[in-house]
Amino acid sequence: MKRQLAWLLVLLAAAALPLLLSSYHVDLATRILIFAVLAMSIDVLAGFVGRTSLCHGAIFGVATYVVIWASAKAGWAALPAMAAGVLAATLVAALFGVLAVRTRGVYFLLLTVALGMVVWGVCLRWTTVTGGENGLRGQDMRPALLVARENFYWLVLAVAALCSWGMWRFVNSPFGLSLRGIRDSESRMRALGYNVPLHLFVGFAVSGFFAGVAGAMYAFFNEYVSPTSVAMAQSVAGLLMAIVGGVGTLFGSFIGAAAIILLENTVSWYTDRWQSVLGLVFIFTMIFAPEGILGGLRRLAASKGRTR
């Protein structure tokens, strides 16, 4: 009960943000929420299945591409376009899942890099549909009610809250527990009679679904997509947010997304070398803080609890 009250307060505080912030910062907060959903979808796999993926940016980008294409080229309304985007991302994730479930550890990561690059290659070269380097631009994609950035922020907040709840339920469901079992010992789970590849496949597809939701929201937020949106850098950024927040903490992704996006925003004021900064953050996180902010806090709390 206390916990639910705390979450309600956090949600209310987040909902009150647009009343305090400038319009520029409302956009920034919207972006943080969208990327937090992406980072959480990565954390579902990395933290609870033990599979670190570097193709979620591509899955995210597929949804963005499909939504903008459906809206700008095929003239669909917002809702069906969004549904198509999420569906496409889920299908791509399912296809990737079929291939990737047979691998683990570094091999899994390697394969997801390659799969993500395929998406990028197709988006870059298939110029008749994707517009190649120039990308696709949507126009007035949001329904009238959501044109105001505060309204759009509230919608994204609601969707992000729903997604967080969904993912939290997923990883704590009996199915999610068996995924954790696979993370800890694949052979034990197999010996217990669990269908490991099927579990991994479903886990991957579910995670891809949520990445797709984030990508579809991003389409309405940005109204523009180019191969950069599906490039590896996108997957890298998403993974970094999950790691900085703390792998396996799920909600740490919000902290991670906020940290990375605010850092990007600050750094961009001073220099164009954001990519270097991102790389350095990666290097330093790996060396000094592999368990991330929330993970580190939890460990601190746990060690305090023990000494007492």
Add this chain to the structure above:
Amino acid sequence: MGMNSFQLLNGLTFAALLFIVASGFTLIFGLLRIVNLAHGALYLLGGYLGYSTAIATGSFALGVLAAMLGVALVGLLLDQTLLRFVRGHELRQVLLSLGVALVLNDLALVVWGGDSFTVPTPDLLQGAVPVLDTFYPKYRLFVLATGVVTFIALWLLLNRTRLGALIRAGVDDAEMVEASGVNIRRVFLATFVLGSALAGLGGVMGGAFLALYPSADAEILVFSLAVVVIGGRGSLEGAAIGAVLVGLLNTMGQVWFPELAYFVIFGPMAALLAFRPLGLLGRAV
């Protein structure tokens, strides 16, 4: 199958380049268990270094030398500094190398800008010669020959020298090698430097016919990944087979489905993985 000898040769020369780059990648992966995602960035860096040296001195050979030495040095520094902190953590190593790739790529953008460059080739290698039923650029044949020579040299190194024996033993069981009194760290370091130098060599070779531009590192990296995934971790022969397969498939893809060329490579790769998750010649550890 609708491929003339010109396209066949294109596929083979690309395969030779891929082999040069991927052999270094697979050696490092096989022995050190490091998936070095900075390998593509090292390739690009080697290409740029070779380009600048070749322009400044007018000598292609010096360019090759500078690229190999320069990139080997970067590899040495990488292994001795950053990777030191994360030894033994597979995933942290990979992600750290990813960070290094981002930084190197961005630094290259600062130094060489966003334009595309082509490494100038020596006069001797310009023009074309008749091959089979067509005329083929001399330089590309030179790349093909370099690929074959690299394969032979690496094969001899691995199978006929003490260092090679240690590397092969290390791929199978590094702990056992260490237990028998060998300083495996030095073998690791030698392999990492050698693998980096190969990436540098690939950079100059490829830079002279594929051009160098800021996203070339990601493209070559993904091809190398495909080669290693197909061939199997740590296997030189596997890398050679994988490189020929990927090189030919890529050429076929570009001829038949220019917009979807990537599918043609990764379709077979995916099918292969379904049956042999460790690649053609990969062995479980």
